[in-house]
Amino acid sequence: MNLSLFDQFMSPTMMGIPLILLAMSIPLLLFPTPTNRWLNNRLTTLQTWFLSVFTKQLMLPLNIKGHKWALSLASLMVFLITMNLLGLLPYTFTPTTQLSMNLGLAVPFWLATVLIGLRNQPTAALGHLLPEGTPTLLIPILIIIETISLFIRPLALGVRLTANLTAGHLLIQLISTAVFVLLPLMPVTAIFTAMVLFLLTLLEIAVAMIQAYVFILLLSLYLQENT
Template sequence: MTMNLFDQFMSPQMLGIPLIIIALAAPTMLIYTKPRLVPNRTTMIQTWLMLTFTKQLMLPLNKPGHAWSLPLVTIMTFILTMNLLGLLPYTFTPTTQLSLNMGLAVPFWLATVLMGLRNTPSNSLAHMLPPGTPLLLIPILIIIETISLLIRPLALGVRLTANLTAGHLLMTLISTATMTLAQFSNTIALLTATLLVLLTILEIAVAVIQAYVFTLLLSLYLQENT
């Protein structure tokens, strides 16, 4: 019977408990550290990474946008941890589900838009029409910019889902090919196994980059509305 490669993206169950619940709760359990008067090395590294990322993320934003530092860093850490945990054997990656990614993208995008319309409505609406636009092109450009605005959360969710899904499919295909070729030629199987190791390293980089890109795009949307 031919295996369906997309079965790996269905949430499995263990003892009647969906693994997606455990996968969503794992980042919180791993990141939490016990309060200490004197921080250890792990806490110092976490603090340094968070401060460096926050400083870089908040640099192009003005002062009202700095209030978003905690939500943006939280969503970055949450997505990054889920992406990396999903690369471990016998685990499940929640960020390969479009429904979850859209559930993260739509509320954050909508919050930036509503905040811009409430605090700086003129600046937010000014992005809908570039200055110096000919009179005849004004209705067309407004429609195009409106569609572009509405499609942003879809682009956020689909980008994250597509990149992680493609990487997991490639890893599954190459690992299956390695197991099959091992029965015929050990040399070719060793080459495919080496390719699988390199692809795994690439997937680790993709997991980090996609979490960063997701948060960076949210900060850019926030920059337009503050």
């Protein structure tokens, strides 16, 4: 029973070929491309408005050098939101429940922010490892602690996204299984359980969007420290 619950998080295969790359490419097909007409349709206009508002809000605390990351962060935000939401549909697969994929997104972006800080302002970047006014006896311990916290950032990014989506999918599957089991035995209880399942699904839609935003927000904070 426990193994069957986690089967939904396994990468689907067809004739021995993993389909995770196909699942990752589907969100790109759902977004319309701009046309040569003077006026765009409603979907393209809504997409452009969302991206402009999000980029303006995200780039507000960053200086001019950090604005070069606007396109990369906005694209990653739309990519994560779309994959998280598509994973809530029946008979679909959520690539962002795979820790390997989330770490593959988190580590390069985090490493890029660190390298940018070391290249542009090495003194300030290394100064984050030792707070000002630290007692002499605590200097080695604090340097070790801050270094560990620096290298744990990409792991925290990946684990946070994976854990939240995995927990939500498990709860949905557990409650939906309880609805089917209780329906012939206790119909009234099954109806109330189905209402809880509906509310949990709405919560998971919000979590899918919030977790993508938190992922990008933390990356922007790391970028803000190094620009």
